[in-house]
Amino acid sequence: MTNLEIAELLRDVAAAYQLKDQNKYKFQIIAYERAADAVEHATSELKDLWDDGKLEEVPGIGPSIAEHLGELFKTGHSRHFDELMKDIPKEAFKLMELPGIGIKTALRLIAQGEPSEVKKLLKEVEVREKKTKRHLLPYAASTAGFIIDWMKKDKNVIQIDPLGSLRRNVSTIGDIDILAKVKGKSEKVKVIEHFTKYPNSQKTIEAGDTTASILIPGDIQIDLLVSTTEQYGAALQHFTGSKHHNIALREFSLKNGYSLSEKGIREIRNPKHEIRKFKTEKDFYNFLGLDYIEPELREDTGEIEAAKNHSLPRLIELTDVKADLQIHSSFDIETSHDLGASSMEEVVKKADELKYEYIAFTEHNPSQKGHTDFQITEKLKAKKEEVEQINYSIKNMNTKYIRRVFNSLEIDMKSDGSLPVPGEGLNTLDFALVSIHSNFDLPRDVQTKRVMAALSHPRVKIFAHPTGRKLNEREGAELNWPEIFEFCLKNNKWIEINCDPMRLDLPDTLVREAVKLGVKLTFGTDAHHIDGMNNMTFGVSVARRGWCEKTNIVNCLDLKSFEKLLV
DNA sequence: GCCGTTTTCGGCCCGACTGTTTTCAGTCG
Incomplete structure (x- = not known):
């Protein structure tokens, strides 16, 4: 079972509890939903964690859920889950995948709805499952851009920002959320109306x-909040999320006597006291005794604790990057995969525009099919000469920077x-990347074992687009990531953050x-055309979401320091 | 059912929108 399937099962269990005595099982419902969220966000397959006896290390999974999951992994069934869900038709869980339908609505539909109506809805679920693709970050960003341009046509809009997963630079975006700033209440209405048009x-x-939501072609939902x-x-803080960050932040604040909402902060002990308002997010966080938390870090993975202790990372920025360490030029060495479209000269000029000090040409290896070892080595010698020529x-x-x-x-x-x-071919290289194709x-x-052998x-030096x-x-x-990380640390190998938006x-x-763990990382755009070199910004987003400072990234070293690492 | 710089017991985020609800439940983010 994949983590996604387990998460879905746990959500179904939560739904089953909802049908029992709501008050009695209120907290089981919350617990199972939280466990489902945790499983979805886990970095390892749950099955692997169970193999290693580490299920309960996932926050949100305690002894009880761990035991049920263990039984599930061992026997394929959990008696507890089966018992809970035995009287609920399977279709009900399916229907819950449609927006606006929870377990109760689903059961009502099945009990009193026309059977043909239920069938129609089930079909809709199927269609949805097929195209429930999330949008790639660049696509969502440009879609949001069009709507922001439209909203700016309304004079009542003072400021407008993308929010949610888009503002947090998540790799894939579900809905697009946008916040508009207006002067007062009467403007809110006008702006909402403009949005729906x-x-x-x-x-x-x-x-x-x-708030308002519209649907645009491609089944993309756009949510607008006006503040x-x-x-x-x-409001910016609230709508940027993530949901988990906000829940954790509100729990943290409750302990200090504050209740948070998109309107501001309320003191619980003085309920009659007016809500404290905040013009900026920084003021909002600072009032709670926290340092400002960058949107990319707001995932409830320790950022609140770090903000309290003033130990948040100083996140890497695009301007810290001094090199691109995966680029495919059009120099033909009869590769095993696709060739780049831009010449080495064009790539060098583009790299200079991007203010890089150095880059690496990383064409695919010559294909084994149709080449002897000798011929492969000859191809690589020819490429080495070409690169030397470019350097000369x-x-x-x-050029100014390269x-x-x-x-x-x-x-x-x-x-x-x-x-x-x-081996002779490898010796022509300054360094090599390995990857799984x-x-x-x-x-x-x-x-x-395969990967560690290839890195040996x-x-x-680099394990490229590693998963x-x-x-x-x-x-x-x-x-087995802990093992790979340990291997890289011990043998001074680096792991790539591939910047291709699809990867x-x-x-x-x-x-x-x-x-x-201190494992060193690299950026590679994997560009097959000079335009692809612009994708560095997406790799930087991934790094920021992973708490990277510039010291974690090899490409942030200047040329001299980088050369020393290759000796 | 989970969890811990006020707790191994006693808590558990907050508000908006929709529908048929005339005072609130269901669902969502």
Whole structure:
């Protein structure tokens, strides 16, 4: 069972409890929903954690749920869950996937609704399941941009910001949330009305005094919140989320006698006292005795504690990046995969525009099929000469920042972890990347050994797009991450944050683990055209979400320090 | 059922919107 399936099951259990005595089981409902959230956010497969006896280390899973899950893993069933859900039709759980339908509505529909009506809804669930794809970050950002432009046409809008997962730079975005600042109450109404008239809107889902939602083509939901200048800080904080961050923040504040909402902060001991208002988020957090928390960190993974202790990281920024360590040029070495579209010269000029000091050319290795080891080595020698030529001509290229290009290679590791490049060929390289392009579904232990074998050659420095996931398309390979991290630390290997918006791999949750352990990371845009080099910003977002400072990233070193690492 | 710089017991986030509810339950973020 995957974590997603387990999370769904736990939510179904919570729903089953809702049908029993609501008051009696109120907290079981909350507990199971929290456990479901925790499972969804876990960095390891739950099954693996159970194998290692570490289920209860997941916050939100205690002795009881751990025991039920253990039984589930061992026998395929949990008697407790089965008993709870035995009288509830399976269709009811399915129907709950539709917005606005909870367990009670679902049961009512099944009990008294037309059977054909229920069938229609179930079909809708199926369609939904197929296209319930979340939107890639750049796509969501540009969609939000269009709506923001539309909203700015209304003179009543003083300021407007994207919110939610978009503002937190999550790799994939569900709904797009937007906050508008207006002067007073009467302007709110006008702005909401203007919003519902967005030319591209298919339907208004809801429209109240302060919030509204519309649906645009592609089944994308846009939520708008309108707030006044006086309350803008509190509203920005509230709507940026994440939900988990806000829950944790409110629990923290309750202990200090404060109740939080999007309107501001209320003192519990003086209920008649007016709500304290905040124009900025910084003021809001500071009032609670916390340092300002960057949106990327607001996931309830220790940021509140760190803000209290003044130990939040100084997050990396795009301008800290001095290099791009995965780029494919059009120099043809008859690769095993796709060639880049831009010449080495074009790439160098683009790198200079981006103010990089150095870059690496990392074409795919020459294909084994159709080449002898000798021929592969010959191809790589030719590439080495070309790179040397580029390095020589950089001095005359009228560039400002770029000083060196490195001769590298993205090597497609074989299923046993050996490399399809002979030793002599490897010796032509300054350093190499290895990555998985086949056999994604090997058992965890086998896959882990494979990767460590591939990383073992002294020329190999980087494990590129390490999970191999493609967002909305395929899950990544299963790896024993603690073991890989330990191997990298011990042998001075680095792990890539691939900046391709479809990959964003290493995922942010694993970046966080790597940072905690001190494993060094690199950025590579994996560009196959100079335009792709602009994707660095998305990799930086992933790094920020993983609590990276610039010291965690190899590409932030200046050229001299980087060269020293290669010796 | 989970969890701990006020607790191993006694707490558990907060408000908005919708519908048929005439005072609130269900659902959502």
